Amino acid sequence: MEMESPKTQAPLPFHNYKLLRRATLNRLFMAVHMAGIIALLYHHVHTLLFTTSSITFSLLLLSDLILAFMWGCSQAFHLRPIRRRELLHNLEKWVEERDFPSVDIFICTADPQKEPPMGTVNTALSVMAYDYPPEKVSVYVSDDGGAQATLFAFMEAAKFARHWLPFCRDNHLVERCPEVYFSSPCYSSSTPEADKLKVRVENTVERGKPLEEHIEDEEMHKAFAKWTPNFTRQNHPPIIQVLLASSKDEDVMGGMMPNLIYVSREKNKTHPHHFKAGALNTLLRVSATMTNAPIFLTLDCDTYSSDPQTVKRALCYFLDSKLRPKLAYVQFPQIFRGLNKGDIYFSEHKRLFQINPMGMDGLQGPNYVGAACFFYRRALFGSPSGFIEPEIPTVSPNQIVQKSIGSGDILKLAQHVAVCSYEDQTEWGSKLGFRYGSLVEDYHTGYRIKCEGWKGIFCYPERPAFLGDVPMTLIDVFGQCKRWVIGLLEVLFSKYNTLTFGLPRIGPLAIAYTHYACWPIYCIPLTLYAFIPQLALLNGVSTFPKVTDPWSLLYVFLYLGASGKDLLDFLLEKGTFMRWWNSQRMWMISGVTCFLFGCIEYTLSSLGIAMAGFNVTSKVQDDELKKRYDQGVFEFGVASPMFVPLTMAAIINLISFVVGFMGILTRGMVNMEGLILQILLSGFVAVNCWPIYEAMVFRSDKGRMPTKTTLTSAFLVAFLYMVTGVCLKI
Numbered sequence: 001m002e003m004e005s006p007k008t009q010a011p012l013p014f015h016n017y018k019l020l021r022r023a024t025l026n027r028l029f030m031a032v033h034m035a036g037i038i039a040l041l042y043h044h045v046h047t048l049l050f051t052t053s054s055i056t057f058s059l060l061l062l063s064d065l066i067l068a069f070m071w072g073c074s075q076a077f078h079l080r081p082i083r084r085r086e087l088l089h090n091l092e093k094w095v096e097e098r099d100f101p102s103v104d105i106f107i108c109t110a111d112p113q114k115e116p117p118m119g120t121v122n123t124a125l126s127v128m129a130y131d132y133p134p135e136k137v138s139v140y141v142s143d144d145g146g147a148q149a150t151l152f153a154f155m156e157a158a159k160f161a162r163h164w165l166p167f168c169r170d171n172h173l174v175e176r177c178p179e180v181y182f183s184s185p186c187y188s189s190s191t192p193e194a195d196k197l198k199v200r201v202e203n204t205v206e207r208g209k210p211l212e213e214h215i216e217d218e219e220m221h222k223a224f225a226k227w228t229p230n231f232t233r234q235n236h237p238p239i240i241q242v243l244l245a246s247s248k249d250e251d252v253m254g255g256m257m258p259n260l261i262y263v264s265r266e267k268n269k270t271h272p273h274h275f276k277a278g279a280l281n282t283l284l285r286v287s288a289t290m291t292n293a294p295i296f297l298t299l300d301c302d303t304y305s306s307d308p309q310t311v312k313r314a315l316c317y318f319l320d321s322k323l324r325p326k327l328a329y330v331q332f333p334q335i336f337r338g339l340n341k342g343d344i345y346f347s348e349h350k351r352l353f354q355i356n357p358m359g360m361d362g363l364q365g366p367n368y369v370g371a372a373c374f375f376y377r378r379a380l381f382g383s384p385s386g387f388i389e390p391e392i393p394t395v396s397p398n399q400i401v402q403k404s405i406g407s408g409d410i411l412k413l414a415q416h417v418a419v420c421s422y423e424d425q426t427e428w429g430s431k432l433g434f435r436y437g438s439l440v441e442d443y444h445t446g447y448r449i450k451c452e453g454w455k456g457i458f459c460y461p462e463r464p465a466f467l468g469d470v471p472m473t474l475i476d477v478f479g480q481c482k483r484w485v486i487g488l489l490e491v492l493f494s495k496y497n498t499l500t501f502g503l504p505r506i507g508p509l510a511i512a513y514t515h516y517a518c519w520p521i522y523c524i525p526l527t528l529y530a531f532i533p534q535l536a537l538l539n540g541v542s543t544f545p546k547v548t549d550p551w552s553l554l555y556v557f558l559y560l561g562a563s564g565k566d567l568l569d570f571l572l573e574k575g576t577f578m579r580w581w582n583s584q585r586m587w588m589i590s591g592v593t594c595f596l597f598g599c600i601e602y603t604l605s606s607l608g609i610a611m612a613g614f615n616v617t618s619k620v621q622d623d624e625l626k627k628r629y630d631q632g633v634f635e636f637g638v639a640s641p642m643f644v645p646l647t648m649a650a651i652i653n654l655i656s657f658v659v660g661f662m663g664i665l666t667r668g669m670v671n672m673e674g675l676i677l678q679i680l681l682s683g684f685v686a687v688n689c690w691p692i693y694e695a696m697v698f699r700s701d702k703g704r705m706p707t708k709t710t711l712t713s714a715f716l717v718a719f720l721y722m723v724t725g726v727c728l729k730i
């Protein structure tokens, strides 16, 4: 269906933007800092020519080269940051509701254990209740877990929606996610319908399948009969169930309802399913056969809507006739709920989700981040000028659906496009739809469609449009980050490399994408800086200039400059000092853990030794765990190899700080001049490592550092010290 344009060109704009005032400061800072970096590199080369410990100094030069490169790439985010505003009143004044385009909403879930169906249901209800003509909204739920409990949850949700939607509408609720609404302080109690929904769904999840007595009609019986004894998550036929059809279902007040469709694509062992990208492509096709809305929204199961005006906000851009020909997507920031005060794991990712997209928006648009993004369907079918016709016309974005969504023909077609073999010998995943080949399908797809000539918009309203959940344990945080790292490396080392492929196509924006693609290699400088200067100190070798040498000031200047600027950016986007502090700590921690292990795993998988998969992040909230998280305590608990280098770094920095400090006391400042910067560095790292010492020594709860990890790390540190004693002399 083509998008109707407003009858007349609106005399008033639907949106505007302004360049952020900090842009000038950014550019000034860039020039000064750049000069500093060049001076530092000059100094490095100079030292290297006259030193006897060439290995140490070469490694430090390598580290600084990488840091300089990354800093350089990150400047693309600061060249032209803009902030947009939507002028909703103009839209409402000039475009009539009946001219609004219809919208398909895709919600992905993959595992009923890690992603409780009640959460997914809440997300779905929050968007079904959008302040938008209900007959123009269709919600498609993709269940990669193939779980009866999820289907059952949505059958119950469909019933509950009949009460919930008119209730939201009549009371003009702003918070339309039932769970959040009922737990808000002004409403201490829930309604009987909501309670029934919750109890039934949670019991079903526990049991794995619904009780006979809860299966009320023939239709439901037929649906659950598809779960035959040999049905498994990895091997089952496609299941598509229309749970609400706006053409026939009504709410309790007689009002219209949106469509609600459950989709679990076929799975078998002979076909790769391409994780979330595969799920989204199935939804793209299934929705094309049923509603084929020109605009669709992608959501994760935990990303509920927190503002009923959101679709209209996105329309402020999609209905702008000047933008439309090239506008592929409108990305909202991913914002999270339930963060602890200091956001100890820096799950907020303020730079990734809030600060940097404003910078990319000033170039050609933000990166797509997987959820909270409205797409122009046509953008997934070739470049703005080069439409690619899919293999069957019924999944084409231009086709208009004639029959009603529940009809036999449509269902048959929908099943057909949801089978594994459908994509064989087609362009899905390479030229059509969401792109395969990377675990960060979002980054990859957004980047590739930009390279085709499309643009994106960053829509960053005052009130968060969507809110999501964050991982509560360090191991979950690392698991997520490691998956991202592997996915990014997959793009970096593909033929779509952001410099060789991207730079000629999207210019400066490619530099921003490069910063992300290279994110994983931060592990090199971060690991080297966590060990080399400290080991050198213990062996009495100086790695930085003496404090009396003016060159030492350059180190101080560069460090303070870069982090001061970063802090400023953070505070300007409503960040707090504590959260900033934790973000820089998490950066250092990631360097020796998930970045490092992600790089190793990627290398192994490209050698064919291991295979990386999409490990879904847990969204379950265990009470005891949640309590520790809320108190801001790090959760270790399991003996993961990833904790070993981290613990080693914590130990060695403490030792080298203490040894250095004792040196100053016993031998006097003058004799230690050459080691002062190393002592400061160790002290700084040690201060950051406080939660790790606590977890190793002072804690007795379940989340403490396993003794095994502590002992292994201590042993390895001793070993490293002995080895480097020899090496450092070279």
Ligand SMILES: O=c1ccn([C@@H]2O[C@H](COP(=O)(O)OP(=O)(O)O[C@H]3O[C@H](CO)[C@@H](O)[C@H](O)[C@H]3O)[C@@H](O)[C@H]2O)c(=O)[nH]1
Binding pocket: 108, 109, 110, 111, 115, 142, 144, 274, 275, 276, 279, 299, 300, 301, 302, 334, 369, 370, 371, 439, 440, 441, 442, 480, 483, 484, 487, 614, 615, 616, 617, 618
């Ligand atoms: O085979 C799969 C695997 C995952 N998912 C869904 O993908 C979403 C994201 O998974 P999650 O475990 O929450 O990953 P995160 O790392 O938290 O997600 C971020 O990173 C992903 C890319 O790695 C993006 O897809 C997400 O949108 C982005 O929020 C969830 O709704 C899952 O149900 C599937 O549908 N099928």
Ligand SMILES: [Mn+2]
Binding pocket: 300, 302, 468, 469, 617
């Ligand atoms: Mn997630």
